[in-house]
Amino acid sequence: MSPASPETPTGRPPSAALADPPVIAPGHTFATISDKISAIVLTRGTPLGWFVGFGIAFAFMMLFLMTVTWLLIKGVGIWGINVPVAWGFAIVNFVWWIGIGHAGTLISAILLLLHQRWRMSINRFAEAMTLFAVACAGMFPVLHMGRPWLAYWLFPYPNSMSIWPQFRSPLVWDVFAVSTYATVSALFWFVGLVPDLATLRDRARSTTGRVIYGVLALGWRGSARHWARYEAAYLLLAGLATPLVISVHTVVSFDFAIALVPGWHSTIFPPYFVAGAIYSGFAMVLTLAIPIRAAYGLKDFITDRHLENMAKIMLATGLIVAYGYSMEAFISWYSGNTYERFMYWNRMTGPYWPAFWALIATNIVTPQLLWLKRVRHNIPLLFVISLIVNTGMWLERFVIIVTSLHRDFLPSSWGMYSPTMWDWFTYLGTMGLFVTLLLLFLRFLPMISIFEMRTLLPESKVKE
Amino acid sequence: MLYGLMAEFDNPDTLVAASRRAHQEGYRQLDAYTPFPIEELHEALDIHHTSMPLLVLIGGIVGGVTGYSLEYWVSVVAYPLNIGGRPFHSWPAFIPVTFEMTVLFAAITAVFGMLALNKLPMPYHPVFNAPRFALATRDRFFLCIEAKDRKFDATATRRFLESFGPREVTDVEQ
Numbered sequence: 001m002s003p004a005s006p007e008t009p010t011g012r013p014p015s016a017a018l019a020d021p022p023v024i025a026p027g028h029t030f031a032t033i034s035d036k037i038s039a040i041v042l043t044r045g046t047p048l049g050w051f052v053g054f055g056i057a058f059a060f061m062m063l064f065l066m067t068v069t070w071l072l073i074k075g076v077g078i079w080g081i082n083v084p085v086a087w088g089f090a091i092v093n094f095v096w097w098i099g100i101g102h103a104g105t106l107i108s109a110i111l112l113l114l115h116q117r118w119r120m121s122i123n124r125f126a127e128a129m130t131l132f133a134v135a136c137a138g139m140f141p142v143l144h145m146g147r148p149w150l151a152y153w154l155f156p157y158p159n160s161m162s163i164w165p166q167f168r169s170p171l172v173w174d175v176f177a178v179s180t181y182a183t184v185s186a187l188f189w190f191v192g193l194v195p196d197l198a199t200l201r202d203r204a205r206s207t208t209g210r211v212i213y214g215v216l217a218l219g220w221r222g223s224a225r226h227w228a229r230y231e232a233a234y235l236l237l238a239g240l241a242t243p244l245v246i247s248v249h250t251v252v253s254f255d256f257a258i259a260l261v262p263g264w265h266s267t268i269f270p271p272y273f274v275a276g277a278i279y280s281g282f283a284m285v286l287t288l289a290i291p292i293r294a295a296y297g298l299k300d301f302i303t304d305r306h307l308e309n310m311a312k313i314m315l316a317t318g319l320i321v322a323y324g325y326s327m328e329a330f331i332s333w334y335s336g337n338t339y340e341r342f343m344y345w346n347r348m349t350g351p352y353w354p355a356f357w358a359l360i361a362t363n364i365v366t367p368q369l370l371w372l373k374r375v376r377h378n379i380p381l382l383f384v385i386s387l388i389v390n391t392g393m394w395l396e397r398f399v400i401i402v403t404s405l406h407r408d409f410l411p412s413s414w415g416m417y418s419p420t421m422w423d424w425f426t427y428l429g430t431m432g433l434f435v436t437l438l439l440l441f442l443r444f445l446p447m448i449s450i451f452e453m454r455t456l457l458p459e460s461k462v463k464e
Numbered sequence: 465m466l467y468g469l470m471a472e473f474d475n476p477d478t479l480v481a482a483s484r485r486a487h488q489e490g491y492r493q494l495d496a497y498t499p500f501p502i503e504e505l506h507e508a509l510d511i512h513h514t515s516m517p518l519l520v521l522i523g524g525i526v527g528g529v530t531g532y533s534l535e536y537w538v539s540v541v542a543y544p545l546n547i548g549g550r551p552f553h554s555w556p557a558f559i560p561v562t563f564e565m566t567v568l569f570a571a572i573t574a575v576f577g578m579l580a581l582n583k584l585p586m587p588y589h590p591v592f593n594a595p596r597f598a599l600a601t602r603d604r605f606f607l608c609i610e611a612k613d614r615k616f617d618a619t620a621t622r623r624f625l626e627s628f629g630p631r632e633v634t635d636v637e638q
Contacts, residue, residue: 030499030603156538164543167535168550173560176531180568187575195601199499202598218585221592222600224483224509226582227501232516233578237571240520244567251560454500454603462480462504 023118024456025300033301033453037446038196038203040296046443049295054439060432067425068143076146078422085405085417090144092397093427095252096280097137097434098178099273099393102245103281104130105185108192109241112234118309120452121301125292125441126285127189132437133284134182136430141174143426170254177251184244188237191230194220195451249277256400262343263404266331272324279317280393282310286386290379292442301448304377311376314389318367321396325364339409347403351416355399362392465638467590468493468610469621470597471630476502479605482628484508486609489624493613497591497606519577520570527569531562594636608636 028036071078081088104126111119142151154175156165165172197217204210220226253273256264286307293302332340347356366388369375376382402417441447454460473479476498483496487510496505505511535558539545544552579585591597591608600606607630609621625633 034499034602156534162543164538166545166547167539167561168547168554168557170560173564176561176564180564183568184571187571191575191578195500199601202601214587218579219587219589220584220601221589221597222497222499223582224496224498224502224505225511226584227498228506228511229514229516229578229581231501232514233520233574236516236520236574240524240567240571240574244564244571247560247563247567251564254560451500459475460500460502462476462502 023121023303023305024453025303028300028457030454030457030459033457034199034203034450036300037448037450037453038200040442041200041444041446042204042209047295050439050443054436057432057435057439060428061436062432063425064429064433067422067429070422071143071426072148076144078420079426080417080419080423082415082417084408084413084415085402087144087401087405088417089419089423089427090140091255092394092401093430094137094140094144095397096394097133097140097430098181098252099249099277099280100284100390101130101133101137101181101185101281102249102274102277103285104128104133105181105188105241105245106278106281107285108188109238109245112238113242117456118306120456121298121303121448122285122289122306122310123452124189124192124449125288125438125447126281127185127192128438128441128445128447129281129284129288130185131182131189132434132441134178134185135437136434138178138182139430139433140426170251170258173251174255177248181244181248184237184241188241191234191237192449193445194218195222195230196446196449198222199450200446246274249274256404261404261408262332262337262339263347263400266328268324268327268331272321272327275317275320275324276393276396279314279321280390282314282317283386283389283393286310286314286382287390288438290383290386292447296442296447298448301453304379307379307382308376311370311382311385314386315367315370318363318370318389322364325360343404343407346407347399350403350407352399352403352406355395356403359392359395359399362388363396364392366392466611466618467593467636467638468608468613468616469618469625469633470591470594470606470608470636471625471628471633472596472599473605473607473628473630476504476605478628478630479607480504480508482607482625482630485628486607486624490615491609491613491621493610493616495608495610497597497600497608499601499603499605514581516574516578516581520574523573523577524566524570528562528566530569531565532558534565535561590636590638594634596632596634604631 079088079090081090104123107119107126108123111123142148145151154165154172165175194217197213198220201210201213201217204213250270250273253269257266257269259265289302289310290307293299329344332344335341347353366385369381369385375385406417407414471482473482479496479498480502483494483505484507486494487508494509496502496509498505536553539554539558540552547554550557591606594606594608596604597606607625609616609625611618615621622633
């Protein structure tokens with residue numbers, strides 16, 4: 001935001017900016033930005049593809065409801081979990097979803113604090129992705145409890161049983177971390193939406209639209225005094241969300257690291273879980289952004305430069321994850337501890353070896369392609385890599401949870417884990433829930449922050 | 465009844481110039497309405513630093529103290545449990561929840577504090593009566609000098625606003 005170089009969105013000298021592809025295509029004005037983004041919601045009509053996608057996603061969401069109903073009738077025995085692997089798909093999927101959410105907060109909060117203005121066209125739907133991913137994530141531990149209707153027992157409240165949560169347990173920390181994360185993400189998202197909801201209110205032609213967007217816009221009128229407090233609040237929220245997002249995945253990693261199980265009890269877990277979360281989140285943003293910008297013709301706003309930047313972040317966080325894996329391997333050897341050494345050897349050569357080597361191939365080897373500029377500019381290839389990384393990050397959690405639990409200290413208590421069809425249905429079902437929510441969001445709310453996009457134009461800078 | 469006079473500008477530059485000039489002329493009951501935040505308006509309209517940071521700090525402290533005291537009271541007073549021989553008051557284990565509660569309370573204070581100080585939600589406001597005000601959320605920049613200002617004079621103020629070459633100056637009814 002340096003006034004000295006108004007035409008360079010990154011604040012670099014103009015010569016460097018000329019070499020970079022722009023963050024917004026030339027020829028746009030305040031009016032065209034407002035109209036183009038709000039038209040998707042208000043006037044352009046719903047594309048046929050939306051209905052097809054919604055139909056499929058809705059069917060999967062119904063599959064989820066069916067599965068949950070069967071789960072409530074029969075109990076968690078319908079899943080493949082049993083002692084010693086009591087944490088199967090439910091926790092794998094919980095960690096996978098919550099990790100995906102982290103990129104949204106990173107884009108909206110950390111990149112805001114770092115003045116990375118290219119974030120402005122992707123932050124809104126990345127935040128929406130966070131919210132919906134956290135909603136999917138939250139399902140799993142609750143359903144995994146066996147009696148989900150008693151989930152409120154996790155919270156401290158005065159009750160007739162005179163019992164209270166055990167605050168030395170990382171599982172209780174998790175309750176606080178995830179519920180705080182969900183609340184703060186929702187608030188952050190809504191605050192960002194208010195000025196754009198006012199735009200929709202003023203542009204809506206139907207009475208229903210005016211009333212609904214009007215109520216949601218809270219009577220926003222763009223007063224300079226309001227903007228001053230708004231910006232202060234937004235910046236403070238970003239400052240709060242930044243340590244929050246790091247703490248959330250740290251606490252999730254504590255669920256493992258605080259336990260004594262070989263393969264879990266490791267101090268590298270918090271940093272490499274956080275990096276892995278951001279890694280998988282950016283992969284998911286790419287998976288979503290590439291088809292969305294093509295379907296809605298938003299290449300003016302979500303430019304190739306955005307995709308390239310995200311690919312670079314993926315590469316960087318992917319390397320941190322690779323470092324995490326190598327440290328895990330090194331420490332298990334260097335510790336000289338029999339159980340630790342056995343654990344890693346078993347991961348590589350034991351019954352789940354295909355999962356481990358697939359993890360290395362998808363998560364460590366594949367993203368190395370992103371070193372090449374040609375790959376970062378090849379959009380279809382980028383899309384494929386993002387899908388591979390999403391799979392890889394899922395495999396990571398599978399390997400950590402299943403291979404660590406299935407062979408613990410006593411060979412007499414060893415066992416195997418394999419998911420049942422109900423495990424797969426629950427997982428696919430939450431994907432249906434995620435895509436359903438995302439498609440509703442794309443249809444009814446502005447997917448790009450309109451007011452922030454206006455500030456990217458050179459004429460938004462006051463010349464005196 | 466007249467609420468004020470509203471001038472509509474094409475660009476932020478003129479709006480900032482007009483706002484600064486109006487403030488220098490002694491107008492105090494005035495506000496600018498823009499489609500995006502404009503930092504220069506703070507100084508032009510003499511909008512001082514907000515109390516938001518202080519509020520959020522207080523919210524955070526209240527949250528942190530609440531979180532820690534809850535954990536202390538539950539683990540030491542209400543329901544002491546021996547977990548692997550650890551002390552009842554095992555403070556390092558209480559830090560994550562304390563931290564989360566700090567962030568939660570601070571964030572809630574930031575959002576609801578901002579809305580409360582801005583007096584939102586406010587479904588009705590006279591400025592919405594200006595016929596072209598809907599453009600304030602699209603691409604136009606408005607300056608409204610309110611009738612309750614001591615210096616306000618229907619003719620002189622209109623002439624003052626017109627001197628900046630706005631698209632138009634309209635009466636805003638109460």
